[in-house]
Amino acid sequence: MSRKMSDEQALDVPADGCPFTNRTAGRPRASEAEARMQDLMTVAAELFLEKGYSKVSLEAIARKAHVAVRTIYVKFGGKAGLFREILRSGRESYFATMEDLETNLRPMREILIDFGARMNELVSSPGAINLHRIVIAEAAADPELAEAFFDAGPRQTREALRTFFSRADIRAQLRADMPAEQLSVHFLNCLMGDQLKRYLFMPQGCGEHQNLLLVEQRVDLFLMGAQRPA
Numbered sequence: 001m002s003r004k005m006s007d008e009q010a011l012d013v014p015a016d017g018c019p020f021t022n023r024t025a026g027r028p029r030a031s032e033a034e035a036r037m038q039d040l041m042t043v044a045a046e047l048f049l050e051k052g053y054s055k056v057s058l059e060a061i062a063r064k065a066h067v068a069v070r071t072i073y074v075k076f077g078g079k080a081g082l083f084r085e086i087l088r089s090g091r092e093s094y095f096a097t098m099e100d101l102e103t104n105l106r107p108m109r110e111i112l113i114d115f116g117a118r119m120n121e122l123v124s125s126p127g128a129i130n131l132h133r134i135v136i137a138e139a140a141a142d143p144e145l146a147e148a149f150f151d152a153g154p155r156q157t158r159e160a161l162r163t164f165f166s167r168a169d170i171r172a173q174l175r176a177d178m179p180a181e182q183l184s185v186h187f188l189n190c191l192m193g194d195q196l197k198r199y200l201f202m203p204q205g206c207g208e209h210q211n212l213l214l215v216e217q218r219v220d221l222f223l224m225g226a227q228r229p230a
Contacts (some may be wrong), residue, residue, distance in 0.1 A: 087152035
């Protein structure tokens with residue numbers, strides 16, 4: 001039979017030309033398709049960390065993940081889009097069990113300590129440290145990589161904090177002369193400024209109790225400069 005394959009069918013043909021095994025006819029179920037995309041992102045993340053972003057081609061990712069290159073373009077728009085989604089997904093998993101910053105009604109200090117502890121755990125993880133090193137090494141030669149990293153990581157974090165500091169009940173506790181955007185940058189600098197350099201260049205970590213104590217100290221330092229005078 002010499003029938004031309006449709007675009008929808010082409011998405012499910014692996015790069016090496018072998019069909020998927022144990023597949024039912026037609027389009028995959030939503031759960032199946034979601035699992036397939038998660039597998040694709042896991043494979044891509046492993047390759048990026050192992051070889052570096054610039055040395056990994058879409059063809060190599062597609063081959064190892066057993067998907068078509070076209071699938072990556074359709075779902076993510078290309079390599080930078082795939083990288084951005086990997087970062088976004090990884091960031092979300094770290095904050096998934098945290099209460100929403102827009103609706104959390106606990107005292108501000110408790111909210112910031114919880115956020116800071118999760119942020120510290122994320123940034124100090126071996127994968128995140130390696131990723132930072134890759135982006136720093138390759139950003140000058142690949143601005144698209146740098147933009148994807150900033151968009152899915154730092155920009156999302158700043159925006160979440162900006163929204164939190166813009167809440168009327170939180171804003172009432174903070175200095176009126178410091179805009180919410182400035183507060184988010186100031187908080188992140190207090191929380192991770194020098195510590196990020198230590199993770200990158202001296203990755204020996206502290207114990208969990210010591211890390212929490214350091215986060216509490218940094219939150220208190222931020223609040224000393226940002227809260228309205230009593």
